[in-house]
Amino acid sequence: MREECGVVGILSTEGEDVSSHIYYALFSLQHRGQESAGIATFDGSRIRVHKDMGLVSEVFNGDKLKLLRGDRGIGHVRYSTTGPSTPENSQPLTISFRGGTIAVAHNGNIVNSTKLRRALEEDGHIFLSESDTEVIAHLLAKELLRKDIVDATRELMKRLIGAYSLTILINDTLVAIRDPNGFKPLCIGKVNGTHVVASESVAIDVLGGKLIRDVKPGELLIIEEEVESYQIVRSPSTSQCVFEFIYFARPDSIIDGKLVYDVRLRIGERLYEEYGIEGDLVCPVPDSGVTSAIGYSLASGIPFLEGLIKNRYVGRTFIMPHQRLRDAGVRLKLNVVRRNVEGKRIILVDDSIVRGTTSRRIVQMLRDAGAKEVHLMVGSPPIIAPCYFGIDMPTREELIAAHKSVEGIKTVIGADSVNYLSLEGLIEAVGIPERRLCLACLTSRYPVEVPGEICVRRQVRLTHF
Numbered sequence: 001m002r003e004e005c006g007v008v009g010i011l012s013t014e015g016e017d018v019s020s021h022i023y024y025a026l027f028s029l030q031h032r033g034q035e036s037a038g039i040a041t042f043d044g045s046r047i048r049v050h051k052d053m054g055l056v057s058e059v060f061n062g063d064k065l066k067l068l069r070g071d072r073g074i075g076h077v078r079y080s081t082t083g084p085s086t087p088e089n090s091q092p093l094t095i096s097f098r099g100g101t102i103a104v105a106h107n108g109n110i111v112n113s114t115k116l117r118r119a120l121e122e123d124g125h126i127f128l129s130e131s132d133t134e135v136i137a138h139l140l141a142k143e144l145l146r147k148d149i150v151d152a153t154r155e156l157m158k159r160l161i162g163a164y165s166l167t168i169l170i171n172d173t174l175v176a177i178r179d180p181n182g183f184k185p186l187c188i189g190k191v192n193g194t195h196v197v198a199s200e201s202v203a204i205d206v207l208g209g210k211l212i213r214d215v216k217p218g219e220l221l222i223i224e225e226e227v228e229s230y231q232i233v234r235s236p237s238t239s240q241c242v243f244e245f246i247y248f249a250r251p252d253s254i255i256d257g258k259l260v261y262d263v264r265l266r267i268g269e270r271l272y273e274e275y276g277i278e279g280d281l282v283c284p285v286p287d288s289g290v291t292s293a294i295g296y297s298l299a300s301g302i303p304f305l306e307g308l309i310k311n312r313y314v315g316r317t318f319i320m321p322h323q324r325l326r327d328a329g330v331r332l333k334l335n336v337v338r339r340n341v342e343g344k345r346i347i348l349v350d351d352s353i354v355r356g357t358t359s360r361r362i363v364q365m366l367r368d369a370g371a372k373e374v375h376l377m378v379g380s381p382p383i384i385a386p387c388y389f390g391i392d393m394p395t396r397e398e399l400i401a402a403h404k405s406v407e408g409i410k411t412v413i414g415a416d417s418v419n420y421l422s423l424e425g426l427i428e429a430v431g432i433p434e435r436r437l438c439l440a441c442l443t444s445r446y447p448v449e450v451p452g453e454i455c456v457r458r459q460v461r462l463t464h465f
């Protein structure tokens, strides 16, 4: 599973160029997208953009940043959501219209984008990419011809269904928008005279700034000398993605008032409270299982010891065509510390199981190194349904828990036991009420209407102001 995107928006009230700030902020969000990166700034007369395929460090250098003049701008890192991974689909996405230029950076996925796009095409709009972000840009441009930014955003929010945390330049105006369900995180902070909006608070930390607060679900921010806030839509229930806490976000980020590290620690403690399985060492699947493994170790008193070491320099690996070489690919990423695991009962902690193939290979590697028992503790309930809100997740058929019982999964993976965190345990660890969380991939009940899926809360219940 992969998070799809990270967004940034920065404005210096002291007239400083902000491209370097955006560059550093994107670096801190690199875990949210590694296929392409881009920055758009307003240089005083027009919007300038540089974007390309690759990591932030590959796309930008000092010379390129110097060309991106301007005291306000947006940035984006991306995996592909809607549309293939091509330069045309990289962001920020810009369109020109009668009122000027719009540049958009988007994290999320618009569920009804095909329908919206068809209607716009019938109206004569021409699309240059396959991305749902272009649909957002066209809808906004259309409304801006008749309305101011606040009213145009209100119309935009009435039309869009799905997940969208956005930073946008409308000519020289920087705005930030979070969808009414609040699927994806978005927060605002300040570094001296500079306003920073970003997917995660680590982007504010890296600039030496201070997190002020989360952008509220349904809120529009217009960022100038001061930040103006407009609560465009109010909803009785929101749907913050629970997997940000389990896996996607960095543990040092604060999302919706919760330090992700604390949540993961609590997940590990709770796994011990729920199962009480004893062993000789608690070993994480690095890196995502580390904090929960520490939690399990603290709660149980079983020593935390690394049994697997991750090669941090393996980036995106080419998918090997043969099974034997694919297994070598896993060994390239992870290696066993034989001395730590030989003859031991291992409590192996991972954040989740998706297809089960990686877990099976890891358990086999530990057994090959002489582990006596391997008990897999999973920091989430079984993933039984796909995500439509901006997470790159396999289809239902490929999700192991969608068609196998826990006992069946144990057999496939080859562990002595497989132990999933309960849904109640997860909600308690996150510390946010269930009615404010999206749990759709764990429950198969979707918070907004998705064709062919069961919907538990409908968008039409939202109140537009």
Ligand code: SF4
Pocket (backbone or CB within 6 Å): 183, 240, 241, 242, 243, 244, 386, 387, 388, 389, 390, 391, 438, 439, 440, 441, 442
């Ligand atoms: S379906 Fe799962 S991954 Fe997708 S937004 Fe909801 S909780 Fe997050």
